[in-house]
Structures are given as structure tokens and as C-alpha cells.
């Protein structure tokens with residue numbers, strides 16, 4: 143069921159969005175060569191506790207998960223792109239890191255992800271990250287009253303196809319509200335003018351993610367982490383946005399903190 147939020151409810155979702163934005167900016171700043179993924183999770187946990195927020199991940203146990211997630215942040219490294227379960231690993235020079243983070247504050251969820259490189263970057267990794275960020279910008283620009291879900295999907299795909307990337311539509315954007323995942327599904331490819339009409343009050347997580355040379359994923363032995371089938375690297379960029387009569391509001395906006 144697709145739920146629409148009143149302007150007052152969208153206002154009430156702002157603290158969750160702000161907290162997620164600030165936390166990802168902080169974690170990005172603090173994550174360096176040598177940082178352990180478990181330390182990132184511990185730090186996120188500390189920030190959650192301090193803010194009185196509630197993790198959406200720690201007890202998360204969907205049908206595809208082997209067991210409850212047990213951590214408060216997803217850390218997907220290099221050829222891992224989604225649902226990366228933090229493990230005992232110290233980041234190495236040139237690692238491509240994706241942090242994906244969702245919490246609820248005052249009963250409202252915000253969900254966002256950012257990719258970046260620690261240490262010396264490879265050009266192709268920076269290009270992949272730039273493509274996901276431009277695809278997210280295009281998705282947000284298409285999230286206006288009068289458009290349809292397919293217009294968002296098409297906007298994402300156009301950016302990816304221009305770079306020769308293929309797209310996996312199994313995992314994509316989703317409605318956000320009291321729960322992390324709601325209707326509608328927002329695939330990262332689709333036909334313009336098709337699908338659910340975008341209405342005022344619709345709150346969505348939009349999340350382009352791409353792999354360098356495949357659209358196939360494999361699941362790690364940990365039962366969570368999704369990696370490219372061919373070992374190529376992945377990047378992921380996500381914001382929670384609210385569609386209003388005046389255009390989209392990026393609830394998890396962190397541009398003022400210097401992070402896309």
C-alpha cells in the first residue's frame with residue numbers, strides 16, 4: 143500500500159533525515175586507510191545511542207537474510223555493493239567503500255548511502271561513483287508531481303547507459319515512512335510515463351547502484367553481502383526525498399556538509 147504524508151508529517155521526518163545525513167558525513171570523514179569495518183559499526187552505534195535514534199538494521203530479518211542483520215550500518219567494499227555486513231577488515235589503500243545507513247527518529251525513518259574511496263583512488267572508481275551520484279541527481283529531478291515512477295527509473299537508466307553500464311533491477315528504491323521499506327518499488331530502469339503517478343506527500347528512498355562490468359550479483363557466505371558476479375567494483379548513492387507541490391525535498395541532504 144502506498145502512503146502519502148501530510149506537510150506536517152514531512153516536517154516530522156526532517157530530524158531523521160538530518161541525523162542520517164550528519165552521521166554519514168561524520169563516518170565518511172572518519173573512515174581512512176586502516177579503519178576497521180567493525181569500528182565504523184561501533185561508531186555508528188554510539189552516534190545512534192547518543193541521538194536516541196533507533197537502528198532499522200540491527201533486527202532486520204527479511205526472507206532473503208540468513209539471520210537478523212545484527213549491525214547498524216552496511217559497509218560494502220570494492221566488489222561488494224549492497225547489504226555489506228561489517229566484518230573484521232581494516233581498509234586498504236584504494237578501497238571503494240559504500241556506507242548505507244537507515245534509522246528512525248521520533249518514529250520516522252530516513253535511509254541514505256554514500257560511496258567513496260579511502261587513500262589513493264583509481265580513476266575508474268571515481269568515475270563509477272560520479273555516475274551513481276549523477277544518476278541520483280537525475281532521479282531526484284524527475285521526482286515531481288505529474289511524473290510517474292517510470293520517469294524516475296528512466297532518468298537513472300539514461301545516466302547509466304550513457305556510461306555503458308548495465309542495470310540490475312532486483313534491488314532499487316522504495317517508499318519510506320514508519321518502516322524502512324514500503325511501496326512503491328522504484329527500479330533503476332524503466333519506461334518514462336509508466337507506473338504509479340507521483341503525488342504530493344510521497345516519500346521515497348532513491349538509490350542508483352551500479353557495477354563496473356556486470357549486472358549480476360552473488361551473495362556472500364555471510365548470507366547478506368551482495369557482490370558482483372565478476373569481481374568488478376560497485377558504487378551506490380541514496381537519498382530519502384519527499385515529493386511536494388514545490389518540488390522534491392532531499393530529507394537526507396548533506397551537501398552543506400561537503401558530502402554528495
Ligand code: MG
Nearest residue numbers: 242243253254
Ligand atoms: Mg539504504
